[in-house]
Amino acid sequence: xxARVTVTLKSGVLDPQGQxxxxxxxxxxxxxxxxxxxxxxxxxxxxxxDLSQARSKLTAMCEKLLAxxxxxxxxxxxxx
Amino acid sequence: xKSAVIVFPGSNRDHxxxxxxxxxxxxxxxxxxxxxxxxxxxxxxxxxxGFSYGDYLRAGAIAARSPIMDxxxxxxxxxxxxxxxxxxxxxxxxxxxxxxxxMRNASLKFVCREVKLEVINNQxxxxxxxxxxxxxxxPVAHHDxxxxxxxxxxxxxxxxGQVAFRYAEGTNINGSLNxxxxxxxxxxxxxxxxxxPENLIESAHGGxxxxxxxxxxxxxxx
Numbered sequence: 001x002x003a004r005v006t007v008t009l010k011s012g013v014l015d016p017q018g019q020x021x022x023x024x025x026x027x028x029x030x031x032x033x034x035x036x037x038x039x040x041x042x043x044x045x046x047x048x049x050d051l052s053q054a055r056s057k058l059t060a061m062c063e064k065l066l067a068x069x070x071x072x073x074x075x076x077x078x079x080x
Numbered sequence: 081x082k083s084a085v086i087v088f089p090g091s092n093r094d095h096x097x098x099x100x101x102x103x104x105x106x107x108x109x110x111x112x113x114x115x116x117x118x119x120x121x122x123x124x125x126x127x128x129x130g131f132s133y134g135d136y137l138r139a140g141a142i143a144a145r146s147p148i149m150d151x152x153x154x155x156x157x158x159x160x161x162x163x164x165x166x167x168x169x170x171x172x173x174x175x176x177x178x179x180x181x182x183m184r185n186a187s188l189k190f191v192c193r194e195v196k197l198e199v200i201n202n203q204x205x206x207x208x209x210x211x212x213x214x215x216x217x218x219p220v221a222h223h224d225x226x227x228x229x230x231x232x233x234x235x236x237x238x239x240x241g242q243v244a245f246r247y248a249e250g251t252n253i254n255g256s257l258n259x260x261x262x263x264x265x266x267x268x269x270x271x272x273x274x275x276x277p278e279n280l281i282e283s284a285h286g287g288x289x290x291x292x293x294x295x296x297x298x299x300x301x302x
Contacts, residue, residue, distance in 0.1 A: 013228065014255070016186050065145060068138055068174065070181045071228060 001046045001054050004077045007067045008039035042066055054078055081301045082122040083109040086152065088143045093129030093166065093276065100278035101126070104294040114146040123301040124161040125152055127168030129221075129276060139182060139224040140170030149175050161205060161297060162270040166222055169262070169272030178263055178272045179237055180229035185222070186255025192221040195251035197261055197275060201241040204268040205300030209292030215248050216289040218275035225274040227256035227263075237263055244271055 009015050015037050022036030044061075048054040055076060062074040083101050087094050094111075101124075102108045110120045114132075119125055132143035143149075149171075156162045156177055164172040172178045185191060197218050199210040210216065229237070234257060237243060244262035252259045254274070262273025277290030 014183070014186065014226075016188050016255075017184060020188055065137070065141065068141070068181055070230070071183065 001048050001051075002079050003044045003046055003054065003058050004079075005042040005044060005058060005062060005066055006039060006075045006077075007042070007062075007072050008074075009037060010071055010073055013071045039072075051078060081105040081124060081298050082107065082120075083124040083126060084112050084119050084122045085109045085126045085128055086112050086114060086119075086148055087128070088114040088130070088132035088146065088171075090132040090134055090143075091128050091130035091167070093278070096276070097126050097128040097165065097278045100281050100290070100294065104281060104291065105298060112148060114143065114148045117147050117151060119148070119151045119155055122155075122160070124163060124297055125155050127152070127162070127164040127171050128278075129166030129168060132167055132171065135224070138170075138174065140167055140172075140174040143167075143171045144174035144176075153177065156265070156270050159267070159269055161300075163206070163293075163297075164270075164272040165276055165278065166220075166225075166274055169274055170224060172270065172272045177270050178265055179233050179242070180227055180260075180263065182224050182274070183226040183228050184224050185226050185253070187253075190221075190223040191225075191253045192219075193253065194219050195253060195261075195275060196248040197245040198248040200243045200246055201264070201268075203241070204244070204264060204271075205297055206264070206268075206271045206293055207244055207296055208299060209294075209296035216292070217280060217287055218277055218289060219279045220253060220275045222254070222274055225254040225256065227254075227260040227274075229257065234258065240266060242266065242268075245273055245275070 067074040246259040280290035
């Protein structure tokens, strides 16, 4: 099973890197660019066939390591 | 005072800390590797500065899940002193031993300079060597020192005297909330701070303002 975990900053958490990226897009001449927020994507291969088992493992991975839940949210997608 | 310094792959201020502890306490600290699972019987455990695991994922994130950290947690739970400086502060927040998180500096720049710190709570073993409100000099060198926490936690650490140091005189160089440079846990036996007191302890460093932190601990364990 393959999984994709997306980690993003919670709303309200300052994202100076996203701001700098947004500023750079504007300076490249892209019009109409509003706020930019950056995050991380993890593609994970799992030796697991049961969907609910996989999701509970992935949730534990997010809580223990992949996200710092003080400042970050995470979403999990799975595919075969 | 018996002490131990934890070393991770990528620690680079460990030797500065070893020199400072040896000079000020009169005994060399034990050196403990991150893969160890036990810490010798000591009064103080120090997590030094550096770039453990190259700051991969988030600064301090991977080191905080190292085997040795359970022993650090046990030491703190028993009331032993734990000090984290710079990357050590990041590791302690990632390990859940201190509240909050250290984010990328608001300027996005690595900052290496001297700052001014105000001593906020001097009623702890770490800070009793200073006066409350005293302004001290201290060097900083970091890229991820922007202290952040949610509003509720911020209020609780402010109300509980858990703010140890604030950047003073306009020297908040990283965007930290409430100018916070160092925080205690609720019990005040764990301290993390971004500045490097171990780098200002002898005249050759250009000052001795960092000595107060070590002197307070020496007095507490005497």
